[in-house]
Amino acid sequence: MSRTEAEPAAGVPADPLYDRVAQRSARAVIAGYSTSFAWACRLLSEPVRTQVRNVYALVRVADELVDGPMVPDPARAGPLLDALEEQTLDAVRTGYSSNLVVHAFALTARACGIGPNLIAPFFASMRTDLTVTAHDEATLRDYVYGSAEVVGLMCLRAFLAAPDADGRVGYADLAPGARRLGAAFQKVNFLRDLGADQDLRGRTYLPGTAGRLDAARQDRLLDEIDADLAAAAVALAQLPPSSRRAVRAAHGLFAALSHRLRAVPAGRLRATRVRVPNPAKGWILVRACVAGGRS
Numbered sequence: 001m002s003r004t005e006a007e008p009a010a011g012v013p014a015d016p017l018y019d020r021v022a023q024r025s026a027r028a029v030i031a032g033y034s035t036s037f038a039w040a041c042r043l044l045s046e047p048v049r050t051q052v053r054n055v056y057a058l059v060r061v062a063d064e065l066v067d068g069p070m071v072p073d074p075a076r077a078g079p080l081l082d083a084l085e086e087q088t089l090d091a092v093r094t095g096y097s098s099n100l101v102v103h104a105f106a107l108t109a110r111a112c113g114i115g116p117n118l119i120a121p122f123f124a125s126m127r128t129d130l131t132v133t134a135h136d137e138a139t140l141r142d143y144v145y146g147s148a149e150v151v152g153l154m155c156l157r158a159f160l161a162a163p164d165a166d167g168r169v170g171y172a173d174l175a176p177g178a179r180r181l182g183a184a185f186q187k188v189n190f191l192r193d194l195g196a197d198q199d200l201r202g203r204t205y206l207p208g209t210a211g212r213l214d215a216a217r218q219d220r221l222l223d224e225i226d227a228d229l230a231a232a233a234v235a236l237a238q239l240p241p242s243s244r245r246a247v248r249a250a251h252g253l254f255a256a257l258s259h260r261l262r263a264v265p266a267g268r269l270r271a272t273r274v275r276v277p278n279p280a281k282g283w284i285l286v287r288a289c290v291a292g293g294r295s
Helices: 016-033 035-041 048-067 074-094 100-112 116-128 137-160 171-192 194-200 215-236 241-262 278-291
Strands: none
Touching (some): 016 100, 035 241, 048 241, 100 137, 137 171, 137 241, 215 241, 241 278
């Protein structure tokens, strides 16, 4: 998709005050829901930091519709999710929404070239959470693409729109790595949230794991995660300096989670949510900062 497809000439006249308030709202959403992510965002240089917050705030609001208080009543959550998607697409076309988080996302989408080809698959996957209780291999691939890989591609659009992006490495070059990193994040979360997804939300994301996860399936998935992370590492080394440290930190955190997940017996994963201790997180951040702009 070209930048002009997501940034039409016609639109609502700019209102800098409203734009600032909307982006502060997105920042508040991120700070309220994820302390670790909020800190990781600080490793991004502006304007990328604000753009990524704007993307993830919308993702967080949509996720809350399917995993939050609406979970017991998908008949209500579905129309609300549909309305949020319609508001988002309209805001990207016009440059305005009365929903502050949607407005902030639209600012980023129009500035960075995020269009319906990335937005629609995301909402399709969110909608799947309201209707599908057990995935097969085909539906899981589609779900991971829409719920995680396209979010990585949205962030990549923001990374490459930064002032320090020199254009020698383009979106098409880095998109496969962005997708692999997003997929790795999602697969790690499937293992970390195995019990909550099945027991609280009634969902089985990993085919053949309803009720139990055997060691062979756990090893195969962790092998996939490690392969995804290795591929993503090649791509992240080519990112602009304004985003490279933050992506290194996120990559390091999920690599550490993958390592820790291997140490937990498959039979115990359902009752265990693996975490990286704060001191270890601190070292991951330090290493990302030391690496700095090195490729």
